[in-house]
Amino acid sequence: MSDFAGMDDLLQDFLTESSELLSDVDNKLVELEKRPSDKHLLNDIFRGFHTIKGGAGFLNVDPLVNLCHRTENLFDKLRNDELTLTPEIMDVILSATGVVRDMFGYLGQARQPAPAEPELLASLDAMLEGKAPTAVAHHPPPAAPVAAAPVAAAPAPMPVAAPAMPTATHNAANEMDWPALYQALTGISTQSAAPSAPQPAPVPVAAPVPAARPATPAPVAIEHTPPPAPAAAPLPAAPLPAAPLPTAAPAPGTAEPAALGLKPAASKPAVSSQQLATQETTIRIDTVRLDQVLNLSGEIGLTKNRLTTLRSDILAGKTDVNTLKALDEAIGQLDLLVSDLQNAVMKTRMQPIGRLFQKYPRLARDLARQLGKDVELVITGEETELDKTMLEDLNDPLVHLVRNAVDHGIETIAERTAAGKPTKSIVTLSATQVGDHILIEISDDGRGMRSDVLRRKAVEKGLIDIETANSLDDKQSLQLVFMPGFSTKDQISSISGRGVGMDVVKTNIQKLNGRIDIQSVVGEGSRFTISLPLTLAILPVLVVKVCNQPFAVPLAMVREIIPIRSEQIQEVSGRATIVVRDEILSVRSLAGLIGWEETQVPQFGVLMQSAEHSFILAIDTFIGRDDVVIKPLQNIRPRGIAGATLSGDGSVVLVLDMEDLLGSTQAEGSAIKTSKFLENMARS
Amino acid sequence: MSDKNMRFLVVDDFSTMRRIVRNLLKELGFSNVEEAEDGQVALHKLKSSQFDFVVSDWNMPNMTGIELLKAVRADPTLKHMPFLMITAEAKKENIIEAATHGASGYIVKPFTAATLDEKLGKIFQNMNK
Numbered sequence: 001m002s003d004f005a006g007m008d009d010l011l012q013d014f015l016t017e018s019s020e021l022l023s024d025v026d027n028k029l030v031e032l033e034k035r036p037s038d039k040h041l042l043n044d045i046f047r048g049f050h051t052i053k054g055g056a057g058f059l060n061v062d063p064l065v066n067l068c069h070r071t072e073n074l075f076d077k078l079r080n081d082e083l084t085l086t087p088e089i090m091d092v093i094l095s096a097t098g099v100v101r102d103m104f105g106y107l108g109q110a111r112q113p114a115p116a117e118p119e120l121l122a123s124l125d126a127m128l129e130g131k132a133p134t135a136v137a138h139h140p141p142p143a144a145p146v147a148a149a150p151v152a153a154a155p156a157p158m159p160v161a162a163p164a165m166p167t168a169t170h171n172a173a174n175e176m177d178w179p180a181l182y183q184a185l186t187g188i189s190t191q192s193a194a195p196s197a198p199q200p201a202p203v204p205v206a207a208p209v210p211a212a213r214p215a216t217p218a219p220v221a222i223e224h225t226p227p228p229a230p231a232a233a234p235l236p237a238a239p240l241p242a243a244p245l246p247t248a249a250p251a252p253g254t255a256e257p258a259a260l261g262l263k264p265a266a267s268k269p270a271v272s273s274q275q276l277a278t279q280e281t282t283i284r285i286d287t288v289r290l291d292q293v294l295n296l297s298g299e300i301g302l303t304k305n306r307l308t309t310l311r312s313d314i315l316a317g318k319t320d321v322n323t324l325k326a327l328d329e330a331i332g333q334l335d336l337l338v339s340d341l342q343n344a345v346m347k348t349r350m351q352p353i354g355r356l357f358q359k360y361p362r363l364a365r366d367l368a369r370q371l372g373k374d375v376e377l378v379i380t381g382e383e384t385e386l387d388k389t390m391l392e393d394l395n396d397p398l399v400h401l402v403r404n405a406v407d408h409g410i411e412t413i414a415e416r417t418a419a420g421k422p423t424k425s426i427v428t429l430s431a432t433q434v435g436d437h438i439l440i441e442i443s444d445d446g447r448g449m450r451s452d453v454l455r456r457k458a459v460e461k462g463l464i465d466i467e468t469a470n471s472l473d474d475k476q477s478l479q480l481v482f483m484p485g486f487s488t489k490d491q492i493s494s495i496s497g498r499g500v501g502m503d504v505v506k507t508n509i510q511k512l513n514g515r516i517d518i519q520s521v522v523g524e525g526s527r528f529t530i531s532l533p534l535t536l537a538i539l540p541v542l543v544v545k546v547c548n549q550p551f552a553v554p555l556a557m558v559r560e561i562i563p564i565r566s567e568q569i570q571e572v573s574g575r576a577t578i579v580v581r582d583e584i585l586s587v588r589s590l591a592g593l594i595g596w597e598e599t600q601v602p603q604f605g606v607l608m609q610s611a612e613h614s615f616i617l618a619i620d621t622f623i624g625r626d627d628v629v630i631k632p633l634q635n636i637r638p639r640g641i642a643g644a645t646l647s648g649d650g651s652v653v654l655v656l657d658m659e660d661l662l663g664s665t666q667a668e669g670s671a672i673k674t675s676k677f678l679e680n681m682a683r684s
Numbered sequence: 685m686s687d688k689n690m691r692f693l694v695v696d697d698f699s700t701m702r703r704i705v706r707n708l709l710k711e712l713g714f715s716n717v718e719e720a721e722d723g724q725v726a727l728h729k730l731k732s733s734q735f736d737f738v739v740s741d742w743n744m745p746n747m748t749g750i751e752l753l754k755a756v757r758a759d760p761t762l763k764h765m766p767f768l769m770i771t772a773e774a775k776k777e778n779i780i781e782a783a784t785h786g787a788s789g790y791i792v793k794p795f796t797a798a799t800l801d802e803k804l805g806k807i808f809q810n811m812n813k
Contacts, residue, residue, distance in 0.1 A: 017699055
């Protein structure tokens with residue numbers, strides 16, 4: 001049941017925009033701890049709460065309005081030096097920010113949030129009144145004139161002293177007799193406030209407006225204007241040849257509400273209910289990028305016309321060198337344009353990763369404070385762009401990794417001092433684009449991971465046996481943290497250490513066709529590297545052939561291609577294997593995996609690196625690499641098939657889902673799938 | 685009576701708010717509405733094309749509503765532009781400041797279409813006197 005019937009659309013807009021604002025506020029708060037008296041920061045944060053309050057008011061979310069109002073007032077005092085920021089005030093502000101975020105969570109489910117804890121509101125109030133033990137000694141007079149100028153930057157002195165205004169005292173703003181107030185303030189009757197400059201044409205809009213202030217000294221105020229548009233240089237107060245706009249002429253008469261055809265105030269806004277849209281499917285795109293798409297599709301149209309003409313020529317028997325050359329050129333151009341268009345379309349889905357990263361400094365800060373550590377999260381490469389859907393799916397893994405770094409990676413201050421390290425530790429979160437991949441790194445300068453400890457833990461938890469543990473080298477031992485159920489914390493803390501994290505992190509990254517690697521040096525720190533393809537929409541694949549049927553294998557999993565020679569194949573515990581550079585890899589025949597009868601001895605092996613293990617996929621031959629767009633299969637879902645795509649010659653190529661293919665065969669029992677050819681080869 | 689084709693400029697840095705105001709104006713029958721995200725952009729738009737009415741938020745980055753109001757009143761071509769100031773504060777000082785700088789009206793958030801209509805009505809009334 002929605003508490004916001006008829007306003008869903010507006011609510012979603014509000015949430016999207018306000019959440020961005022709040023993340024921004026969060027980061028500015030972290031900044032503010034470093035520069036507590038920075039007026040710009042204080043102003044920006046003030047405005048953030050102010051804006052959220054304004055929007056919440058229209059949505060009738062009173063709890064949010066109440067909370068934001070108090071926080072905003074607090075910042076108003078802070079920026080006007082009526083209060084000094086103390087760690088205590090900061091804590092209250094941060095918890096208020098947290099509550100605001102929680103309220104967004106409720107609103108996201110179209111539910112009216114509960115009011116903020118009375119204690120929180122009370123402590124905000126206490127700080128506002130300067131009652132908190134931390135407030136500054138001098139109490140400025142309440143509601144000082146400063147409050148009248150929300151933005152302290154207004155340079156011009158106010159011409160009228162506020163207290164001299166008697167009419168303003170009696171009424172709330174809503175019932176204010178505006179013309180009377182104006183008259184009282186300026187001494188100019190609204191009726192007589194005739195324009196000073198002679199108006200040649202009857203421009204009704206420019207007729208006596210109560211607010212027209214002929215006395216305003218133009219040159220002074222113009223100093224505040226931004227560089228004027230070239231076309232609109234401010235004219236001196238000369239007679240204006242104002243072109244009378246027919247459309248702008250209001251009919252004379254009074255503006256009676258009834259005459260306007262108004263709905264009664266109680267009626268719900270009919271507009272918003274008509275605009276229901278699914279929100280997850282919307283995206284903000286820079287118009288420049290859209291224009292680029294438009295331009296390219298236009299150019300492709302032109303090239304198509306050229307090809308049509310050439311086709312007519314060729315069909316008419318004109319096949320001289322020049323025609324063919326022109327055809328070649330046109331196709332070459334089309335090729336270029338199409339790949340440009342693909343890129344341009346892809347770009348419309350790209351969002352800066354900073355949008356994700358900006359949530360983390362606050363996260364790291366809060367956690368560090370809770371743990372009594374001094375941690376700074378340094379972020380670089382926030383302008384790096386990534387496909388929007390991937391961005392969303394990356395959040396959970398990154399949150400986990402940042403928390404892990406602060407909780408597990410970084411030592412306590414005492415430990416750091418003992419180890420001769422600076423007490424302040426740095427966690428770095430960076431993103432860079434390398435070729436067609438995005439690299440995200442989270443590194444800390446903490447204690448690092450000890451492979452012997454990892455192995456011991458894994459054995460203790462019964463994840464691996466001692467024999468396996470002893471066979472693992474340091475690098476392999478690090479991979480143990482990705483095993484389900486692995487956790488090095490002996491006690492479960494509220495922060496991390498439930499052992500439900502790293503395996504999920506890895507699975508999530510793999511779902512994005514990505515990889516995660518660990519490097520760690522004991523005593524110096526750990527580094528997690530996530531490598532992701534730029535987008536999920538276009539998949540680079542290796543096209544292989546089995547039984548004369550082409551299949552596409554995701555290139556991300558392919559390490560190398562090797563020829564298979566029968567003398568290389570050895571049987572190890574009933575399975576065909578090949579030793580590649582001292583690594584024993586099992587050989588799985590693709591035909592066997594998909595349940596086909598092989599027609600020939602596999603010639604090549606594709607060395608695949610999948611999530612859990614590496615193996616060799618035996619194939620007949622391969623065609624090459626290609627970039628494909630996967631089309632999902634409708635209604636049928638064959639085992640191990642992710643979808644289909646068209647190859648260059650127009651034939652259908654099935655794209656394999658290796659995880660699915662391997663998973664299902666493992667479920668059926670691992671031994672049966674070795675092909676007869678491989679078995680024979682292994683035995684010979 | 686007012687002309688439903690009047691061209692409004694809604695100035696607010698928060699796009700949700702611009703949309704709310706736009707919707708309210710539409711409810712009142714005014715659908716000729718343009719938007720600007722701060723005072724600077726608004727001033728540029730006002731100078732480069734014809735508008736009949738400005739509805740502006742007070743608190744904005746780059747150029748506030750009051751600064752915009754001052755600039756509008758100082759510009760010979762714009763100084764008679766009806767200017768409705770929106771703010772979240774019903775504080776006396778704010779109202780006085782808006783009035784001294786020549787705002788045609790003042791409306792406190794949140795408001796309904798009816799309130800907006802009343803404010804607009806008053807302004808139109810004064811315009812036609």
